[in-house]
Amino acid sequence: MHSIGNAALLKLRKVAFLCSRKFPHEAAEKAYDWAEAQRAAGTCVISGYHSPIEKEVLCRLLRGSQPIIIALAQGLHRLDPEWERHMTAGRLLVISRYAQSVSHPCESKCYQRNKMMIDLADTIVIAHASPGGSLERLCSEHGDKVVLL
Incomplete structure (x- = not known):
């Protein structure tokens, strides 16, 4: 795993x-x-902050001071400049399982990223999982840790 920020x-x-x-x-x-x-x-x-709801959740969390982990489905080559001050403050970690040469997320990379996050997390909170989708499949594999909003 590759990372930038407070490990x-x-x-x-x-x-x-x-x-x-x-x-x-x-x-x-x-x-x-x-x-x-x-x-x-x-x-x-911890989240990929990739879907529209996840992105808005990140915006709301960044207004606070609590720790945040961003998991990318691509390499760590292109980070949001706003994240720098949060990393400097020690409250942000950006992680990826992909080398810097991986420049674009795809469905399989997002699935692997989500699996990595679920493995790292103590609890999994799901705002919505589309029926038959990969997120629903991941949730069924880790039902003991899943909380639905």
Whole structure:
């Protein structure tokens, strides 16, 4: 695994947050409320922050001071410049299982990234899993750790 930022965050209790790309409106509302509660509680949240809901959850979490782990489905070559100050503060870790030469996520890389996050997390929170999708399949394999919003 490749990483940039505070690797000590991997030793914390972590909650993985995932949501399918297609989701009902109610899932978004619940996810945003959940993100605000995690920010207030100081929970370390790990996610790919790839789907629209996941991206908005990241925006809400970055407003706080709690630890955050971002798992990429590509190499660590192209990071958001805003993340630098959070890494400097020691509250952000960006991880990837892919070399820098891997420049674009694809479905299989996203699946492997999600599996890595689930393996690292103590709890898995799902805002929405599309029926028959890869996220639903991953959840069924790790049902003991899954919480549905």
